[in-house]
Amino acid sequence: MLRGGARNADVARELSIPVGTIGSWKHHDRARRGECPGRIHATCPHCDGTLDNPAYSYLLGLYLGDGYIIQPKGLRVPWLAVTCGATYPGLIDECEKAMRAVLPHNKPFRARKQGCYDVKVYSKHLWCLFPQHGSGRKHERKISLEPWQQAIVDAHPWDFIRGLIHSDGCRMTNWATRLVSGEKKRYEYPRYFFTNKSTDIIRLFTDTLDAVGVAWKQANSRNISVARKADVALMDQHVGPKY
Template sequence: MYDMGTRKRARNGCARPCPRCHDTPGEPDDPAAYAYLLGLYLGDGYISPHRRRGVHSLRIACADAWPGLIDACADAMRAVRPDNKVCRVRSQGCQYVTSWSKHWPCLFPQHGSGKKHERKIALASWQQEIVDAHPWEFIRGLIHSDGCRTTNWTTRLIAGEMKRYEYPRYFFTNRSADIIRLFTATLDAVGVDWKVANSRNISVARKASVALMDLHVGPKH
């Protein structure tokens, strides 16, 4: 909930200064929320100019099937830029969680023309420091945007009889090789085993690693 200072700044048409535009740049408000929002942005987000000069909109596409994800995305946007309004724009099968600010390009320097998988995606040093400090939030954002937790099954011969065996697995799917590398490097940092399912898919299936993912990420809801 906004405090009185936030309301006053909003009425006056000014938000708190951008943490990246200072003479001595610092971290965004709530670095953990930023790490999560960064993961969402790299998966299903984009930044575009608004008709108001200098203002940009940050939009994250969230499927209607996951209302908890929609709420978490909106909460993260508010935590990162507390003075900026967050709204939800309905579209077929999804909602675009949207916020306007002059400073979204400062906070997400990966912004640029063209599709993410067709251009270089790399974290700035200050972003990497935040991801290093909050790796699970970053992983959670990536999974919530372009991943899933699913149950696979196979058959095994047990006591001479073929029986069905089910096991949980996480998948992450992205067309950008750079974003996949960011995901797998962060998995390495937290001790999660993974393997390449194909050129666009990363699988986490080992029991101990799935348990770690369940503890810190969990299924979308």
């Protein structure tokens, strides 16, 4: 049906299968037949100087948090997938938008999973764009930025911070109690948290916070907190809660 030109949504309704699954199957089929989107565009957006740097800085943050690159056996082209919670449709849209900006000749798609979506894009240039890829989990191997990546992050630090927060962070309301005139009163205040098992990724996050003048504290080996009123206000201005 798809090869005959039927729309993904129509096939999904006809077979009672999630539209994200239909899209994934279609891309797998096109990849096996050598018809992946982007095949006609031979140059790498980084190497040919056409890379959308703000979008890349944001996508890099998403990748370091909840992204991975894989090339299943039998496929000629690898894919990048970023896992986004289904309760944040705005985040899913922003992730897809960033992928389109970074790889304008490739078409992202969404694969539905339990409680989340994998936003995916195929490209043979992923190895060049994300040299942090490697075997094993990120927190079990060294993660560092290439000089050209660091230059992009330095130029667009808030996009990078936003990507990291949108993947492995949150804006939450904390509370505390104090005795005032003998009475216990509850106080609430917002704060940002970033959680990651990789000490290297935590360092990239805190180094970038330092660069934009945001004070932070390390709650434990994997948690970074931003709680001062002025710093939270600055984070709200450039990052904001996930939605």
